[in-house]
Amino acid sequence: MKSVTPYSSLAVVYDAVMAHVDYEAWADYILHLIDEFGWDGESEDAPSPTAGMQVLELGAGTGLLTEELLAQTDWTMLVTDGSSPMLAVAKVRLNSLDSLKQRIRFQDLDFSTPWEVAGDFDCQLLLYDGFNYLLDTEQVENLFASVKKAGRPRGLLVFDQSTPHNSINNADFFEDDGEKGALRYHRKSHFDIEIGIHTTEFEISGPDGVFQEVHRQRAWTRAQVIDLLAQTDLEVIASLDGFSLDPAHDESERIHWVVRLPG
Ligand SMILES: C[S@@+](CC[C@H](N)C(=O)[O-])C[C@H]1O[C@@H](n2cnc3c(N)ncnc32)[C@H](O)[C@@H]1O
Helix, strand or coil: CEECCCCCCHHHCHHHHCCCCCHHHHHHHHHHHHHHHCCCCCCCCCCCCCCCCEEEEECCCCCHHHHHHHHCCCCEEEEEECCHHHHHHHHHHHHCCHHHHCCEEEEECCCCCCCCCCCCEEEEEECCCHHHHCCCHHHHHHHHHHHHHHEEEEEEEEEEEECHHHHHHCHHHCEEEEEECCEEEEEEEEEECCCCEEEEEEEEEECCEEEEEEEEEECCCHHHHHHHHHCCCCEEEEEEECCCCCECCCCCCEEEEEEECCC
């Protein structure tokens, strides 16, 4: 078995691993959040805040959510990820859709170190646990500082996170198998509650051999993220429990954050 970096071998089976996720509903929810919380003092008859936006997506993976968001909007998007193999799958998916490809650009981008992109984005997205790949406070500070530079004044950042409650409450789902074409994957996770690290091991086997990826993610608590945001001049507009419009609380398993950049 050969050890490889996260998302290098997984990229080709990622869509199968995520087959249970309703990305269309997730896109609906994100658009609803922007509609509900994205207004910035405009009059009620102003156009929807989602109209005509320039959007930067961080950690876009294979573009599953991106496709749904583009299908439901007129957005122009810069689609980024730190894994070239994941982004390669996203390019194939999104460039195959003639109606969408005029509205997208792609870029390899590691959001854990200081980064810069060309553009002045109305909204930035980091969804489905990308935030949890940030392992220490310095990496989170890098993310928030770089987001601030990439966004227009009073632009939005929408991101989500898993909390320790997600890792603790869902331990029954920590092992599974699946396949895509000639490839098979086995996934096994464990959560170290003392250090707050959720580790997932993937074994991906196929005609080229067996590859192992070890993914380490930090299960940030809600309080930790509140503290990290409080050290910035980003304004928290909403922090929501799961996929609801209810406020997040100390036992939320997943939190969606809607944050406004300074003016
Ligand atoms: C669970 S996947 C989510 C992908 C996509 N957002 C989705 O909803 O399917 C997490 C993604 O974050 C990316 N990622 C993790 N750490 C990263 C980093 N430091 N910089 C950029 N991308 C990163 C991974 O390559 C992977 O594509």
